[in-house]
Amino acid sequence: xxxxxxxxxxxxxxxxxxxxxxxxxxxxxxxxxxxxxxxxxxxxxxxxxxxxxxxxxxxxxxxxxxxxxxxxxxxxxxxxxxxxxxxxxxxxxxxxxxxxxxxxxxxxxxxxxxxxxxxxxxxxxxxxxxxxxxxxxxxxxxxxxxxxxxxxxxxxxxxxxxxxxxxxxxxxxxxxxxxxxxxxxxxxxxxxxxxxxxxxxxxxxxxxxxxxxxxxxxxxxxxxxxxxxxxxxxxxxxxxxxxxxxxxxxxxxxxxxxxxxxxxxxxxxxxxxxxxxxxxxxxxxxxxxxxxxxxxxxxxxxxxxxxxxxxx
Amino acid sequence: xxxxxxxxxxxxxxxxxxxxxxxxxxxxxxxxxxxxxxxxxxxxxxxxxxxxxxxxxxxxxxxxxxxxxxxxxxxxxxxxxxxxxxxxxxxxxxxxxxxxxxxxxxxxxxxxxxxxxxxxxxxxxxxxxxxxxxxxxxxxxxxxxxxxxxxxxxxxxxxxxxxxxxxxxxxxxxxxxxxxxxxxxxxxxxxxxxxxxxxxxxxxxxxxxxxxxxxxxxxxxxxxxxxxxxxxxxxxxxxxxxxxxxxxxxxxxxxxxxxxxxxxxxxxxxxxxxxxxxxxxxxxxxxxxxxxxxxxxxxxxxxxxxxxxxxxxxxxxxxxxxxxxxxxxxxxxxxxxxxxxxxxxxxxxxx
Amino acid sequence: xxxxxxxxxxxxxxxxxxxxxxxxxxxxxxxxxxxxxxxxxxxxxxxxxxxxxxxxxxxxxxxxxxxxxxxxxxxxxxxxxxxxxxxxxxxxxxxxxxxxxxxxxxxxxxxxxxxxxxxxxxxxxxxxxxxxxxxxxxxxxxxxxxxxxxxxxxxxxxxxxxxxxxxxxxxxxxxxxxxxxxxxxxxxxxxxxxxxxxxxxxxxxxxxxxxxxxxxxxxxxxxxxxxxxxxxxxxxxxxxxxxxxxxxxxxxxxxxxxxxxxxxxxxxxxxxxxxxxxxxxxxxxxxxxxxx
Numbered sequence: 028x029x030x031x032x033x034x035x036x037x038x039x040x041x042x043x044x045x046x047x048x049x050x051x052x053x054x055x056x057x058x059x060x061x062x063x064x065x066x067x068x069x070x071x072x073x074x075x076x077x078x079x080x081x082x083x084x085x086x087x088x089x090x091x092x093x094x095x096x097x098x099x100x101x102x103x104x105x106x107x108x109x110x111x112x113x114x115x116x117x118x119x120x121x122x123x124x125x126x127x128x129x130x131x132x133x134x135x136x137x138x139x140x141x142x143x144x145x146x147x148x149x150x151x152x153x154x155x156x157x158x159x160x161x162x163x164x165x166x167x168x169x170x171x172x173x174x175x176x177x178x179x180x181x182x183x184x185x186x187x188x189x190x191x192x193x194x195x196x197x198x199x200x201x202x203x204x205x206x207x208x209x210x211x212x213x214x215x216x217x218x219x220x221x222x223x224x225x226x227x228x229x230x231x232x233x234x235x236x237x238x239x240x241x242x243x244x245x246x247x248x249x250x251x252x253x254x255x256x257x258x259x260x261x262x263x264x265x266x267x268x269x270x271x272x273x274x275x276x277x278x279x280x281x282x283x284x285x286x287x288x289x290x291x292x293x294x295x296x297x298x299x300x301x302x303x304x305x306x307x308x309x310x311x312x313x314x315x316x317x318x319x320x321x322x323x324x325x326x327x328x329x330x331x332x333x334x335x336x337x338x339x
Numbered sequence: 340x341x342x343x344x345x346x347x348x349x350x351x352x353x354x355x356x357x358x359x360x361x362x363x364x365x366x367x368x369x370x371x372x373x374x375x376x377x378x379x380x381x382x383x384x385x386x387x388x389x390x391x392x393x394x395x396x397x398x399x400x401x402x403x404x405x406x407x408x409x410x411x412x413x414x415x416x417x418x419x420x421x422x423x424x425x426x427x428x429x430x431x432x433x434x435x436x437x438x439x440x441x442x443x444x445x446x447x448x449x450x451x452x453x454x455x456x457x458x459x460x461x462x463x464x465x466x467x468x469x470x471x472x473x474x475x476x477x478x479x480x481x482x483x484x485x486x487x488x489x490x491x492x493x494x495x496x497x498x499x500x501x502x503x504x505x506x507x508x509x510x511x512x513x514x515x516x517x518x519x520x521x522x523x524x525x526x527x528x529x530x531x532x533x534x535x536x537x538x539x540x541x542x543x544x545x546x547x548x549x550x551x552x553x554x555x556x557x558x559x560x561x562x563x564x565x566x567x568x569x570x571x572x573x574x575x576x577x578x579x580x581x582x583x584x585x586x587x588x589x590x591x592x593x594x595x596x597x598x599x600x601x602x603x604x605x606x607x608x609x610x611x612x613x614x615x616x617x618x619x620x621x622x623x624x625x626x627x628x629x630x631x632x633x634x635x636x637x638x639x640x641x642x643x644x645x646x647x648x649x650x651x652x653x654x655x656x657x658x659x660x661x662x663x664x665x666x667x668x669x670x671x672x673x674x675x676x677x678x679x680x681x682x683x684x685x686x687x688x689x690x
Numbered sequence: 691x692x693x694x695x696x697x698x699x700x701x702x703x704x705x706x707x708x709x710x711x712x713x714x715x716x717x718x719x720x721x722x723x724x725x726x727x728x729x730x731x732x733x734x735x736x737x738x739x740x741x742x743x744x745x746x747x748x749x750x751x752x753x754x755x756x757x758x759x760x761x762x763x764x765x766x767x768x769x770x771x772x773x774x775x776x777x778x779x780x781x782x783x784x785x786x787x788x789x790x791x792x793x794x795x796x797x798x799x800x801x802x803x804x805x806x807x808x809x810x811x812x813x814x815x816x817x818x819x820x821x822x823x824x825x826x827x828x829x830x831x832x833x834x835x836x837x838x839x840x841x842x843x844x845x846x847x848x849x850x851x852x853x854x855x856x857x858x859x860x861x862x863x864x865x866x867x868x869x870x871x872x873x874x875x876x877x878x879x880x881x882x883x884x885x886x887x888x889x890x891x892x893x894x895x896x897x898x899x900x901x902x903x904x905x906x907x908x909x910x911x912x913x914x915x916x917x918x919x920x921x922x923x924x925x926x927x928x929x930x931x932x933x934x935x936x937x938x939x940x941x942x943x944x945x946x947x948x949x950x951x952x953x954x955x956x957x958x959x960x961x962x963x964x965x966x967x968x969x970x971x972x973x974x975x976x977x978x979x980x981x982x
Contacts, residue, residue, distance in 0.1 A: 038885065039808040046799035049855035052820065057823055057832035064831075066975035072835055119725055122718050134968060139733065142960045143976055144914040146932045147953035150939065151736035154946045160748045162735065197729065202976045226714055244861040255825055258917065261936060277827045284831050285921060292831065310823040390876050411882030423873035427895040436891075437881035488881065 065296035084297035092284075094298065099273035103185070103255045104275065108192040112200055113246055115193070120204035141198045149191065149262025153178065156187050156263070172186055177312045184268045191259055196252065200245055207241025208234070223267030238278060251306055257281060261311055340401055340491040340524050341366045342387070347396035349382050349548075353582070355384040358548040359397070364541075369518050371535040374672050375571075376547035381496060383545070387526060388494050389413050400491060400532040416485030416523075420497040422477045424469040428457040430456070437488045448487075455483040458517060465616070475506045486521060493518070493525040499534060499670045509540050532572050532663045536560070537613040544568055561676065566686035569614050569679055575643075577614045578653035581683065589680055592649025599628060599672060602680050602689045617643065619677030620655030626670035632663045646671075701929070736957065739950035740764055747947045764951035768938065771958060773926055773956055777934035780846065784930055787850035789905055789914045795855040796863055796904065800888050803876065804867035815864075818857045834921050848922040850929065851910065858863045866900040867893060903974035906967055913960055931956045 064070055065085070069078035088094050123133060140148065155162050156177035164174040176183040215237065219229050235242075257278035260267055267273045267282070274282070277297065284295035342364040349357040357379040364370050372380040386398065387389040389410035398406045401682050405413055424433050434455055438448035456462045459479040461472075469477055477497055494515065499507045516540050518525045529535055535542050536556045544551045544559060544567075552564040563569035571664060576649065580589040585607050589600045598613055605611075633645040633652060644657050646669065655671070663669065680690040705829035713811050721846070727742040740746060768774055802808075837848045870893065878888045894901070923929060929937065938952050964971060 036808075039802045039806040040813075042798040043807060046795040046855045046860065049795060049851075050821075050857065052822055052836065053833055053852040053854075054829060054857070057829040057836075060777040060832040061828055108692035119722070122722050125718060127718060127722065131968070133722055133726055135965070138968075138972055138975070139961065139964055140729065141734070142910045142914075142971060143957045143965045144915045144916065144932050144935075144953075144960070146914075146936060147736070147956040148732050149738070149952045150935070150949050154739060155732065157946070158944075160750060160752070162752050165750060165752055175966070189861065194729070194732070199975065202972065206976045255827060257827075261916070262939075263778055265940060274810060277825070277856070280827055280831070281917075284834075295831055297761040297827070299831065302825055303828055306823060306825055388876075390878055390879070410876075410880045415880060415882075417877055417880045419873040419877065421871055421873055423871060423876065423877040425896070427894055427898075435877075435881075440878075440881050440883050440887065484877075594723075 033175060061296045061299050063296075064292050067293060067298045070293045073292070084293040085301075088294050088297045088301070091294070093271075093274050094276075094279055096272065097276050097279040100185075100273060101254060101256065101275045102194065104188065104256060106252055107189050108196060108253050109249045110244060111189075112193045112196050112249065113242065116197055116200035116204055116245070117235070117238070117242065119197070120201045120208060121230065123201065124205060124208045137201055138198045140195060141202075145195060145258050146262050148195075149259055152187070152191050152194075153263050158183075178264070179269060181268065181270050181272045184264060186265060188256075188259060188273065191263065192253065192256065195259070196249055199252075203245045203248070204238065204241060207238050207245075210241075213236045232284050240316065243316045244313065244320065247309055247316060250312070251309045254305065255302070256307070342401040342492065342524065342526075343397075345397040345399070347383070347386065347393045347398065349379070349386060349391065350394045356548050357386070360548075360550050362543060362550065362553055364524065364526065366524055367522050368514065368540040369538060370529060370541045370543060371527045371529060371530060371539040372543050372545060373529060373535040373571075374551075376530055377547070378545040379548035380530075382548075383542040384494055384496055384526065384528050388415050388417050395398075406690045411467070414488070414490050414680040415492045415494055416488065416490035418437050418478070418481045418493070418495045419496050420500055422469070422474075422501075424467055424477055424480055424484070428435070429466050429468055430461060430472070433469065433480055433690065434483045434487050437484060441488060451487055452483070453489045456480075458486070458520065459483045459513070468680070474502050475510055478510055480501065482517060486517070486523065492521045493689050495525065495527045497528055497530070499529070505533070514538065533574065535577050536572070536644070544571065546571075562681065565686065565688055566612060566614065566681035567689075569681065572618060575617055575654055577616055578655070579670065580613045580649050580651045580653060582611050582613050582649070582680075584611055584680075584689075589613050592651070594649065596628060596649050600678065600680065600690065605680075611689065612681045612683055614679045614681060615653075615673055616677035617655045619674040620657060621674060622657040622659050622669060623672045626672040628671055630669055630671050632665060632667045632669060634665065635663050708944070729871050733961070736950050736953050739947060740954045742947055742950075744945060747950075754772055760878075764948045765955070767948050768952045768955065772932060772934060772938045772941075772952070774931070774952065776927060777929050777931045778955070780849075780928060781930040781932075783846055784849040784919075785909055785912045787846065788853045789908050791850060791854040792856055792859065792908055793901065793905060797858045797889070797894060797901075799855070799860045800863035800867055801885075801893060804864045805893075806885070819861060822857050827848075830918065830921065831917075837922055841875050843922060844924050844928055846928060849915075849919055852918070856908070859908065863897065863900055870896060899970070902967075902970055906971055907974050908965070909963070910960060910971070 051166040066082070068081055068083035069076075071077070084237045119137070123137070127133065133194075158164065158174065158176050161177070163177070169173060175186060177187040178184070181190055211234070215233050216229065217234055224232070252265055255277050257275045260273060260275070262274060267275075267278055280302070282299045283291040283298065315328045344360055344362045347357055347360040348355065352395070354369070360379075360383065374380050374382055383468075384393065386393050388410075389405070389408060392407055393649055397404060398404070400413065417594075425436065427435065431449070431452055435448045436451040438451060443451070453462065456465060459482050461479045461483065464476065469480065472480065481498075482495075486686050498514070499510055502510060511534055514527070527535075527538065536559075539556055541553060542556050542559055543553045552559055552568050554562070554564075559568060560572050561570065571580070580591050580598075582589045584590075584602060584605045585595070587601050587603065587605070589598045589602060589611060590596060591598050591613060600613060602611075628648075630646040630648045633647060635642055635644045637643075639669075641656050642659075643654055644663060645652055645654050647653075648671070657663075657671075670690065678690070679688060681688050730827065738754075738756055741759055741764070742753070742760050743757070743761060746753055746757060803811060833852050837843050837851070841850045842851065874892060875888065878892060883891075914932060915930070916936065919930045919933040920936065924936075926937075935952050935956050939949055
């Protein structure tokens with residue numbers, strides 16, 4: 028065999044070089060560096076000096092009341108936002124999947140939040156949440172409910188975050204569920220209708236079970252993204268809430284290396300590594316669900332084919 | 340241009356796709372590489388085009404050794420089964436593209452491309468995109484694109500198999516016409532024996548990477564080199580009856596009926612096939628070789644009769660004054676041509 | 691089961707579906723419209739709020755529509771007190787910079803991973819894919835130090851350099867390149883077409899719609915990006931719109947009428963893009979969601 032000329036052999040390198048350099052500097056190196064910093068105790072970025080190597084940062088972070096609060100808040104937030112948004116999204120996605128008119132209008136309404144700045148929209152929500160003049164409290168008063176101090180007190184803060192969070196995550200959730208729904212063979216619906224099944228029965232006995240893999244996937248994806256919540260804190264409260272009580276895990280990272288002076292890189296890194304571990308676990312779960320749903324779908328296809336052959 | 344292939348071997352990891360392949364293709368001929376799928380014909384084509392390099396052996400274009408020469412230097416035109424037209428370019432741009440790469444001045448390349456378009460009869464659709472053309476038209480454009488740079492060799496890889504039956508016949512005549520008009524040496528790959536028979540100057544029949552026979556189409560049919568060649572060609576397929584050689588005679592079936600066919604220098608007891616074309620059977624009720632009618636069917640102007648010979652159902656075109664009835668006993672004999680005897684194991688031809 | 695009863699059942703079923711309006715259909719529309727209003731309301735409230743006066747914005751009950759829809763006071767105030775024009779230009783520069791550089795590295799890398807052969811190709815690619823799950827917030831710590839170290843802190847470059855490449859976009863484009871039949875490549879090779887020319891003359895024009903998706907996703911992400919600009923830049927001459935908006939809020943008091951005007955300035959360009967490229971964006975997002 029002949030060998031390719033030298034230039035020919037290193038050609039792929041030219042194509043990859045800009046990409047690899049950029050990824051190495053701004054993705055690969057930062058990851059390694061953060062893991063390294065998380066183990067360096069008393070690390071000073073400017074001088075590169077540190078006092079020891081060990082789990083000191085982790086111990087500090089875990090015993091930090093702000094971090095505990097952050098974990099607590101984050102989990103409460105995830106456990107509220109994800110299930111509620113999933114239920115709403117399943118219903119809306121199913122309605123949108125029917126042959127409804129005004130598709131352009133509905134798509135615009137439901138998906139516009141995906142492309143707009145969460146900061147700007149957050150400010151609009153802050154305006155709506157206003158304790159005295161906000162439209163939400165006005166609507167509540169029409170229904171005879173006492174005004175909620177959305178911005179003014181700690182429990183109100185949390186409710187506001189959850190409402191804004193659900194609103195913000197719905198579009199993406201609906202889109203994923205819609206593509207899952209479009210993968211369901213319409214033959215099932217035809218068969219069920221021929222058998223005389225009513226709408227609700229079709230929904231619970233056919234749609235939901237067949238959509239289950241997608242729903243699982245969406246739940247995990249949303250858990251990952253809600254777990255990283257902190258953007259919303261800036262427009263709503265200009266920081267971690269009225270009484271420094273709305274810390275979340277990622278806000279904690281941001282706080283340690285950006286708000287604290289001098290920056291606590293060690294603590295921020297240790298918290299970031301813990302975040303990575305949690306996200307890693309969820310991602311593995313997501314992979315497993317994806318693999319499972321692919322398998323399920325493969326069997327579905329076979330089943331549908333069998334049905335079709337039987338019908339012929 | 341004359342092509343010489345010397346002892347070509349191509350191995351992929353542990354399997355051998357082409358084994359010790361040698362042939363000479365004369366200038367200006369259209370030669371078909373024919374064989375069932377997996378016989379190595381496409382691999383052979385890819386080695387001619389320079390997409391693949393052989394593991395062993397040499398390829399010569401005239402006197403140039405091109406074995407390891409890269410595709411673009413060989414001056415070959417390539418036409419694919421799926422046409423491989425660039426979907427975002429118009430017909431004219433597609434045909435011009437090879438010339439653009441060769442940096443032919445724009446005016447000249449458009450001129451040449453238009454001439455090519457006329458040759459393949461697509462001059463009326465130069466501004467359309469491939470997606471707006473029928474399969475046959477796309478194939479014409481693909482041929483024009485392959486020919487526009489005046490290649491020394493035109494390679495066609497199953498160019499007709501994505502077309503429907505009627506278009507296929509039309510396009511194969513077109514390919515033949517274009518090839519004769521341009522006089523370009525052409526290698527055509529197909530698995531369709533009828534296509535190969537109708538279009539080629541010569542056919543190379545391959546099986547499992549090995550060349551079986553390289554001959555004119557009619558020769559392949561009349562004088563198959565071995566049992567595989569005889570089986571592969573012909574429609575309806577050749578009839579095959581098991582027999583055994585005894586005393587230079589071929590005896591058929593369990594009852595050892597005498598077929599009246601003689602072979603020389605074959606040891607007694609050799610298991611053989613008696614293979615005969617359907618047109619090589621004659622109805623002769625005086626013949627001692629007896630058969631039983633199963634079915635007669637009229638196919639156009641011909642009548643084809645199925646009958647049982649030595650326990651095996653076979654078919655023949657037989658002229659009979661009276662209509663043959665089911666289960667009627669008839670006598671048959673064979674013509675001189677279209678009757679062969681092959682070794683049952685090796686496929687070697689004895690007659 | 692008797693055939694007859696089934697026949698009548700089907701006929702009756704047909705009959706009900708032929709009725710002009712079914713309760714289910716009406717319910718579907720009612721729910722969808724209520725949902726639409728809730729989803730779109732923050733935008734409506736923002737944009738109408740931008741045209742209200744200070745008195746009007748604090749009315750109880752709130753007015754659903756501004757008294758004077760041509761009241762531009764708040765916009766004028768916003769542009770006067772903060773250089774929103776400058777912010778707009780900075781956002782546009784960062785957006786163009788990111789799109790051009792990132793598209794370039796993405797096209798080259800996707801081509802290399804899809805078409806060129808080199809040792810370890812599959813392994814390197816799967817390693818890159820696994821990097822996608824790393825939270826961006828984790829990376830930001832070091833990137834900030836890198837940018838400061840290069841003395842690019844508080845420049846437009848700080849907003850572009852870290853986003854010069856994207857594993858995710860490369861993954862999308864590679865997927866498209868993989869779907870292009872190999873025979874096109876062979877046809878071009880036989881004609882003497884170089885890889886470089888094949889990429890730009892054949893692959894890229896064919897990948898138009900995938901590229902459009904990538905560019906749109908990139909544009910949306912860059913335009914709305916807020917945390918990184920806030921970390922990596924500071925002075926008014928370099929701020930992008932979202933950061934400018936945040937600074938406007940923290941520095942310029944918290945009058946909702948003015949803030950709604952400033953928010954509207956930030957949001958409008960993306961709303962316009964969405965209205966024009968809705969289909970691309972939605973299909974792109976449905977792929978983007980899987981990435982998490």
